Amino acid sequence: MQPVRLCVNGVEHDLVVHPLETLLRTLRDTMGLTGTKEGCGTGYCGACTVLLDGDAVNACLLLTVDADRKELVTIEGLADADGGLHPVQAAFVENSGLQCGYCTPGMILSAASLLAATPDPTDDAIRAGLSGNLCRCTGYQSIAASVHDAAQRLRDAGRSGERPGPRASIRSRA
Numbered sequence: 758m759q760p761v762r763l764c765v766n767g768v769e770h771d772l773v774v775h776p777l778e779t780l781l782r783t784l785r786d787t788m789g790l791t792g793t794k795e796g797c798g799t800g801y802c803g804a805c806t807v808l809l810d811g812d813a814v815n816a817c818l819l820l821t822v823d824a825d826r827k828e829l830v831t832i833e834g835l836a837d838a839d840g841g842l843h844p845v846q847a848a849f850v851e852n853s854g855l856q857c858g859y860c861t862p863g864m865i866l867s868a869a870s871l872l873a874a875t876p877d878p879t880d881d882a883i884r885a886g887l888s889g890n891l892c893r894c895t896g897y898q899s900i901a902a903s904v905h906d907a908a909q910r911l912r913d914a915g916r917s918g919e920r921p922g923p924r925a926s927i928r929s930r931a
Protein backbone atom coordinates (compact mmCIF):
# COMPACT_ATOMS: atom_id res chain seq x y z
CA MET A 758 0.00 0.00 0.00
CA GLN A 759 1.18 3.52 -0.71
CA PRO A 760 0.33 6.95 0.73
CA VAL A 761 -0.88 9.63 -1.69
CA ARG A 762 -2.09 13.19 -1.36
CA LEU A 763 -4.75 14.11 -3.87
CA CYS A 764 -6.12 17.61 -4.34
CA VAL A 765 -9.64 16.93 -5.57
CA ASN A 766 -11.93 19.84 -6.36
CA GLY A 767 -9.84 22.15 -4.24
CA VAL A 768 -9.65 19.90 -1.17
CA GLU A 769 -6.57 17.91 -0.19
CA HIS A 770 -7.06 14.26 0.77
CA ASP A 771 -4.41 12.00 2.32
CA LEU A 772 -5.11 8.38 1.35
CA VAL A 773 -3.39 5.03 1.36
CA VAL A 774 -3.97 3.05 -1.86
CA HIS A 775 -2.81 -0.10 -3.58
CA PRO A 776 -0.07 0.84 -6.07
CA LEU A 777 -2.15 -0.58 -8.94
CA GLU A 778 -5.46 1.06 -7.99
CA THR A 779 -6.86 3.27 -10.73
CA LEU A 780 -7.91 6.83 -10.13
CA LEU A 781 -11.41 5.86 -11.25
CA ARG A 782 -11.66 3.32 -8.39
CA THR A 783 -10.35 5.81 -5.85
CA LEU A 784 -12.69 8.59 -6.94
CA ARG A 785 -15.82 6.45 -7.13
CA ASP A 786 -15.33 3.79 -4.45
CA THR A 787 -13.19 5.52 -1.83
CA MET A 788 -14.24 9.13 -2.24
CA GLY A 789 -17.82 8.60 -3.38
CA LEU A 790 -17.44 10.91 -6.37
CA THR A 791 -19.74 8.89 -8.61
CA GLY A 792 -20.20 11.70 -11.11
CA THR A 793 -17.11 10.23 -12.77
CA LYS A 794 -18.58 7.37 -14.80
CA GLU A 795 -17.19 3.98 -15.71
CA GLY A 796 -17.90 2.91 -19.29
CA CYS A 797 -15.41 0.73 -21.11
CA GLY A 798 -12.72 0.73 -18.44
CA THR A 799 -10.10 0.53 -21.20
CA GLY A 800 -9.59 4.11 -22.39
CA TYR A 801 -11.99 4.21 -25.36
CA CYS A 802 -15.18 5.93 -24.22
CA GLY A 803 -14.14 8.95 -22.13
CA ALA A 804 -16.95 8.47 -19.60
CA CYS A 805 -14.34 8.56 -16.82
CA THR A 806 -12.75 11.84 -17.95
CA VAL A 807 -11.43 14.10 -15.18
CA LEU A 808 -9.04 17.04 -15.27
CA LEU A 809 -5.47 16.48 -14.06
CA ASP A 810 -3.66 19.79 -13.70
CA GLY A 811 -6.17 21.15 -16.23
CA ASP A 812 -5.77 18.40 -18.82
CA ALA A 813 -8.55 15.92 -19.63
CA VAL A 814 -7.44 12.37 -18.77
CA ASN A 815 -9.10 8.98 -18.54
CA ALA A 816 -9.32 8.07 -14.86
CA CYS A 817 -9.68 4.38 -15.76
CA LEU A 818 -6.16 4.38 -17.21
CA LEU A 819 -4.41 6.48 -14.58
CA LEU A 820 -2.99 4.95 -11.43
CA THR A 821 -3.92 6.90 -8.33
CA VAL A 822 -0.27 6.99 -7.26
CA ASP A 823 0.51 8.86 -10.48
CA ALA A 824 -1.92 11.61 -9.44
CA ASP A 825 -0.03 12.18 -6.18
CA ARG A 826 0.17 15.92 -5.40
CA LYS A 827 -1.61 16.83 -8.62
CA GLU A 828 -4.75 18.93 -8.92
CA LEU A 829 -7.84 17.01 -9.95
CA VAL A 830 -11.23 18.33 -10.98
CA THR A 831 -14.24 16.05 -11.27
CA ILE A 832 -17.70 17.04 -12.44
CA GLU A 833 -18.64 17.64 -8.79
CA GLY A 834 -16.04 20.43 -8.64
CA LEU A 835 -16.93 22.32 -11.79
CA ALA A 836 -19.82 24.41 -10.49
CA ASP A 837 -19.07 27.83 -9.05
CA ALA A 838 -18.36 28.18 -5.34
CA ASP A 839 -21.89 29.52 -4.81
CA GLY A 840 -23.37 26.38 -6.38
CA GLY A 841 -24.28 27.99 -9.71
CA LEU A 842 -23.68 25.90 -12.79
CA HIS A 843 -20.43 26.43 -14.65
CA PRO A 844 -21.08 28.07 -18.05
CA VAL A 845 -20.26 24.79 -19.82
CA GLN A 846 -22.78 22.92 -17.68
CA ALA A 847 -25.43 25.58 -18.29
CA ALA A 848 -24.81 25.48 -22.04
CA PHE A 849 -25.24 21.69 -22.16
CA VAL A 850 -28.52 21.94 -20.25
CA GLU A 851 -29.95 24.70 -22.41
CA ASN A 852 -28.85 23.21 -25.74
CA SER A 853 -30.01 19.68 -24.94
CA GLY A 854 -26.43 18.45 -25.10
CA LEU A 855 -27.40 15.29 -23.26
CA GLN A 856 -29.98 12.56 -23.29
CA CYS A 857 -29.25 9.67 -20.90
CA GLY A 858 -26.44 11.73 -19.37
CA TYR A 859 -23.96 8.90 -18.93
CA CYS A 860 -21.30 10.49 -21.14
CA THR A 861 -22.10 14.00 -19.96
CA PRO A 862 -19.68 14.51 -17.04
CA GLY A 863 -16.75 13.44 -19.20
CA MET A 864 -18.02 15.39 -22.18
CA ILE A 865 -18.37 18.57 -20.11
CA LEU A 866 -14.92 18.26 -18.56
CA SER A 867 -13.32 17.66 -21.95
CA ALA A 868 -15.20 20.69 -23.30
CA ALA A 869 -14.08 22.84 -20.37
CA SER A 870 -10.47 21.82 -20.93
CA LEU A 871 -10.77 22.51 -24.66
CA LEU A 872 -12.26 25.95 -24.09
CA ALA A 873 -9.57 26.92 -21.58
CA ALA A 874 -7.02 26.45 -24.36
CA THR A 875 -9.19 27.45 -27.33
CA PRO A 876 -11.75 30.11 -26.37
CA ASP A 877 -13.41 30.29 -29.81
CA PRO A 878 -13.09 26.83 -31.35
CA THR A 879 -14.14 25.87 -34.86
CA ASP A 880 -16.43 22.90 -35.49
CA ASP A 881 -13.36 20.84 -36.37
CA ALA A 882 -11.60 21.87 -33.18
CA ILE A 883 -14.63 20.84 -31.14
CA ARG A 884 -14.78 17.46 -32.89
CA ALA A 885 -11.07 16.94 -32.29
CA GLY A 886 -11.28 18.13 -28.68
CA LEU A 887 -14.13 15.75 -27.88
CA SER A 888 -12.94 12.86 -30.04
CA GLY A 889 -12.07 10.82 -26.96
CA ASN A 890 -15.60 11.05 -25.60
CA LEU A 891 -18.24 8.74 -27.05
CA CYS A 892 -21.98 9.38 -26.87
CA ARG A 893 -24.51 6.71 -27.81
CA CYS A 894 -27.53 9.03 -27.65
CA THR A 895 -27.25 12.52 -29.06
CA GLY A 896 -25.62 12.23 -32.49
CA TYR A 897 -23.15 14.91 -31.34
CA GLN A 898 -24.85 17.89 -33.06
CA SER A 899 -26.40 19.17 -29.83
CA ILE A 900 -23.11 18.59 -28.03
CA ALA A 901 -21.22 20.70 -30.59
CA ALA A 902 -23.89 23.41 -30.28
CA SER A 903 -23.49 23.28 -26.51
CA VAL A 904 -19.75 23.80 -26.76
CA HIS A 905 -20.14 26.76 -29.11
CA ASP A 906 -22.67 28.28 -26.69
CA ALA A 907 -20.37 27.57 -23.74
CA ALA A 908 -17.53 29.33 -25.52
CA GLN A 909 -19.72 32.40 -26.03
CA ARG A 910 -20.83 32.35 -22.39
CA LEU A 911 -17.25 32.17 -21.16
CA ARG A 912 -16.19 35.02 -23.45
CA ASP A 913 -19.17 37.14 -22.35
CA ALA A 914 -18.29 36.50 -18.70
CA GLY A 915 -14.64 37.39 -19.26
CA ARG A 916 -13.67 33.83 -18.29
CA SER A 917 -12.06 32.79 -21.57
CA GLY A 918 -8.84 30.91 -20.99
CA GLU A 919 -9.73 30.26 -17.35
CA ARG A 920 -8.55 26.88 -16.14
CA PRO A 921 -11.64 24.96 -15.06
CA GLY A 922 -11.89 24.14 -11.38
CA PRO A 923 -13.28 25.27 -8.07
CA ARG A 924 -13.10 29.02 -7.60
CA ALA A 925 -13.02 28.67 -3.79
CA SER A 926 -9.73 28.63 -1.88
CA ILE A 927 -7.99 25.30 -1.43
CA ARG A 928 -8.33 23.70 1.99
CA SER A 929 -7.13 20.50 3.61
CA ARG A 930 -9.00 17.48 4.85
CA ALA A 931 -7.24 14.84 6.92
Ligand code: FES
Nearest residue numbers: 796797798803817
Ligand atom coordinates in the same frame (compact mmCIF):
# COMPACT_ATOMS: atom_id res chain seq x y z
FE1 FES B 1 -12.38 5.20 -19.02
FE2 FES B 1 -14.07 4.35 -20.87
S1 FES B 1 -14.23 4.17 -18.70
S2 FES B 1 -12.28 5.55 -21.15
Ligand code: FES
Nearest residue numbers: 856857892893894
Ligand atom coordinates in the same frame (compact mmCIF):
# COMPACT_ATOMS: atom_id res chain seq x y z
FE1 FES C 1 -26.37 9.12 -23.44
FE2 FES C 1 -24.29 10.56 -24.28
S1 FES C 1 -26.22 11.30 -23.58
S2 FES C 1 -24.37 8.45 -23.90
